[in-house]
Each structure stands twice: as C-alpha cells, then as structure tokens.
Amino acid sequence: MKIGFNQATSMNCSTLEKDVLLCEKNGFDFIEFRLDKLKEYLKDHNLEDLKKLLAGKKIKPHALNALYTYDNLFADENSEKDNELVKEFIWGCHIAKEIQAGYFIIVPPLQRDPNGGPYIGSVEKTHENCVRILNHLSEIANDYNVKLCFELVGFNRSSVRTVEQAWNIVNEVDKDNVGLVFDSYNLHLYHGLNDFREIKNVDVKKIFCTHINNGDFIDIDKASQENRRFCDFGSVDLNNFLKNLKETGYHGIVSVEIFRPEYWQKEPEWVISQAYKTTKKVMENNGIHLSK
Template identity: 25%
Template sequence: MKTCFNTITAGLDRRLEDIIAACTKSGFDGMELDLRAIDEAASRLSINDIRQRLADGGLAAVSVMAFDLAPFAVDGAALDRFKRGAAVAQEVGAPILLTFCFAPVPEGMSEEAALEVAGKRAALYAEVAGPTKIALEPIGRAELMGGPVAALDIARRTGSANVGVMMDTFHYYLSQVPDADVLKIPLEKLFIVHVNDSEDRPIAELKDAHRMHVGEGILPLNHDLELLRKLGYDGYLSVEIFREQYWKQPVEQVVADAKSSLDLWLGTQEK
C-alpha cells in the first residue's frame, strides 16, 4: 500500500508549498489537496506550479477534496464548488474528487426515496467530473450515508463506473460498520482509504477533533488493515486528522510525525 498525506492534517491556514516540501522530505508517496489550500496559495502558485512541485518531490496528486454531495440542496452553492473542484482536479492531475454526505433523510421522505435523490445528485456530479473518479465518503453516524452499504447503493444508482466509495477508519468506527459490509465493497469501487486513530472516549462523544496519529489511540487499525488485505486493496492510505494540537505545531513536525507513525504501524503489521 502507498502512503499519502491529507493537507487538512497540517492545518487550515498552512501554506501549501510548505506542506508539499515537508511531504517530500518525509517520503510520502502522495498528497490529498484540500481545495481551500489550493485557493489560499492561488496568489503565489499557479496550478502548473503545484503540479511541478509535486512532481519534483515524487508526490502523486491523489485527490482534490472535500465536496458536499448536498443531495437535498435548494441552491447551487455546493454544485458550483464541485464544478470548480472538478476543473482543478483535472488541471492538477488528481484522479479523485472526495465527496462526503452527512445529510439526514428529510422528514416525510422514505429512505428509498432519499437514496434515489442522492443517486441522481451523484449522477449529476459524475457528469460534471468527467473522467475524474468520485469517492463517496460516509460520515460517522450520518443518517443517509453512514456506511459503505448506502454509499455503494448511491453509487450504483448513478450508473457510472467512476463513482465509488472510500473508507475512513474513524468514520467507520463511529458508525460501527460491520466487517461483512466492508468485505462486500468491490475492490474496483474502493478508491481510497483514510487512516487515523482516536482518543479513548465513548463513541457518542467522538468528534473529528479527537482524531490522533496512527497507532496512538484505540481504533482497531490492525483489524482494519487485515480487512483491506482480504479485499486485495493496495492503494493509498491517507492520513487525515483534524486536531488543533497538531495544527499549532510546525508543518514539518506534523508531517514527519504522521509519516513516522504510519511507517511504524505498517512495519509492525508486516512482521
């Protein structure tokens, strides 16, 4: 499997060029690029500059993220942002657009009807994305798309081979996704995996801010890795953490700690 760093892990106000440099130094294989980081760097870096810096560092542009599926939206803001992200992804050479959905089922609407609406929305996104893949991200404890079964259902309804799912160790833990559901994910539909750990708190209390570096918390990561191996997954393991403690650290330190903890965990599991 290949290592990847999600720019979110370094913080929301960090310079993209500094994150790229740190990922190069630490030896990551790829990066997920938050559209906000790209926008922040726009006054300093063109998309071609970003592509070149990634290439010079031996880094793949793994995804551009993150976009709200917003299946029941009444305005065009989410779709407009997705369109912009799709254009950026093609320019920077990223094969995946990470798309989440935390929407509840609207009052008075059946789950089947809600999934149908979400499928049509995802189909529209797929049309906009063109050749770029869309990885649907279930959000922990979300009502409509809280796990891979619903995400795969929505992907199926699009009729597009370019719409699949992703796995996030934190969100799958929050939703208590059964092993059987993970093992039902077709390998060709599992586009990327986020790896992160978590503080030891009751599941109902856990939030994104409680994520930690791999191997430092209580998530069943060894078991998750075994499931991925059973699926035959050999793609990117991307470190995505929303921890303010890390965001206050120097970029180089956050990136180095993410890589060393990931390498230590993977190395332990390979023995």
C-alpha cells in the same frame, strides 16, 4: 499500498507549498489537496506555479477534498445554491485534471451544526437523493477524467452511516467514475465499530481510496472529527481495519487524515513527520507491502 497525506492533518499550521515540500522530504507517495488550501495558494500563485511545485517530485496529487452535498441538490432546476456548488466543483475538477489528481472526495448530506442534533431523513429518501446527486456529478466529472470517492460518515449527523448503505448507493449509480473511500475513523463513528469485515462485501475495484487515523478513548456518541489522532494509539482497531482491507485485494492509497486542533498548534515539520512515521509503522506491523 502507498501512503498519502491529507492536508486536514496540518490544516491551520502549514501552507500548501510547505505541505508538498515536507511530504516529499518525509517519504509520502501522495497528497490530497483541500479546496480551501488550494484557494489560499492560488491567491498569490497560478496553476503553472502549482505544476512547477509538483514537477520532478516523488509525491503526486491524488484527490481533492471535499464537496459537501445536501439533500435537495439537483432536485430543482436553476437553483442558485446548486449553481454555486457546481461552479466550485467544476473549478476543482479543472485543477484536478491540470495537476493529474484524478479523484474528488464527495461527502453525503450531513446535519452540519454539531449542536443541531441528528440527521433527520429516511434511508430510502437518502438513497434516492444520493443516487441523483452522484449521477449528476459523475456526468460533470467525466469531462475532466475525474473519479468520485463517496465517503460515508458514521456519526448520527450523517445521512449515510454504514458500508452497506454507501455500497448500495454506489452500486445503483453504476458508473465507472463513481466509487467509495473508506475512512477508518468515519467507519468507527458508527456505534464504535471495530469489526470492519463488511468492507469485504464491496467490489475492490470500487474502493478508490482509503483514509487512516485513530481516535480518542471517549464516549462514541460525543466523539467528533476533532477526536482523530495519529495511528500509533487509540480507540480504532486499525489492525482489524487493515486486515480486512488487505483481504479485499486493495493495493491503492492509504492516506492519513486528521482534524485535531492540538496538532495544528505544532510546527508542520513535526506534524508531517509524525503522520508519516506512525502510519508507516502500523502498516508494516500488519504485513502490508509498501510499494515503491
């Protein structure tokens, strides 16, 4: 497997250029670019500058993060809201093709307000919506040689919370460029899940990416994305996650993705160094071969 860095980890304390240089220095194999960080970079640079920044380095771009979908996406023709989202998606796909990133993270419909209560909607209707959405996005992405990584989120504000539910959706879509990304913390958010054997029910060829992280020891019903932390300690049984991931036969990228405001107050040199060291250690402790 290879180790990746997701820009959420250093989101408010670094820049895209700094992230690339520090990830290269610390040993990361891949970087996942956030759309907001790309927009920020491209205010004063162009795509050729980005290609030059990446040229000749060990670190390579892997995925763009993320496209946030909603229930009625592509349900109506000529929706202004849909057109805006598609415009951003095509913009991202174009960049992904130019820098050879290859993947785009797709988030299922969420209830986005942290204080707005749980997502309201049936599993059946969510399945129908997500199949329609992924089919449309797949057609667009095909023109750019981009694959879609559908990411379940385990908390109750999400429409897709379990491996089984996400896999059923991707299975019905049945497109070569549509697969899954498993995030250890997002899996854990489903009632404090720490037995990850269900990922072995998924065709390994459809696991396009994984995200790794740990979490604070708090009431899981009150946990948010801000409770993510480095891999060295926490409530998520990463040994179990990596054991089951290894048993699927997966050999791809394991990318550290953390949304912790505490880390964003630190220097990016510290954040990126710690992200690499703690991720590498937990993987090596679990007997995972880190390919060169």
